[in-house]
Amino acid sequence: PPHQFTPMAALPEYANQTISLMAPSKTFNIAGLHNAAAVIPNPKWKQTFDRALKNFHLNSGNIFAITGFTAAYQHGASWLDELLVLLKANCQLAVRMLNEFCGVKVRQPEGTYLxxxxxxxxxxxxxxxxxxxxxxxxxxxxxxxxxGRQGSGFFRMNIGCPQWMVREGIERIQRSVKYLAEITNAD
Structure with missing residues (x-):
């Protein structure tokens, strides 16, 4: 991909001052498992974090969630590769279809399916x-x-779905845009 994410924890000068939180929920489409992990290289911070989890009774997950989490990260690479191909194709389709008509601007996202x-x-x-x-x-x-205020006039579209749904969604947006053009030109 043209954009690469570099976690702060990968930078040696910041690693010991970083807490990395991660979850397979969006990447592997298993949000319903409600499971995540914290990577804390600093032993003092880890101890404080573990104590807080225990105080809030959040220090243990259910076996189903743990198994799903482990399976996703250990065996999900080929599935993820296929997903990334689909998302790239969906993104290209959506950007092309949206940019074909005036009124709505869209740019290639850097690392999301929104x-x-x-x-x-x-x-x-x-x-x-x-x-x-x-x-x-x-x-x-x-x-x-x-x-926030800066988001006014923008709308997000999820393209993490089958390509026919993306196409249908864009066609629906196109119908809406035609109507928007009519009412704004009438004013």
């Missing part, structure tokens, strides 16, 4: 855009405002 769609060119309140998406396109996207 696209940020920019609807700001319509100069409408995000709530009105959401209403049009739902009523005209029969599609619900995540409102960017949940990420």
């Amino acid at each position: 696209l940020w769609l920019d609807f700001r060119s319509f100069n409408l309140e995000p709530q009105r855009i959401m209403e049009v998406l739902v009523e005209q396109g029969r599609i619900a996207l995540s409102d960017g405002r949940s990420f």
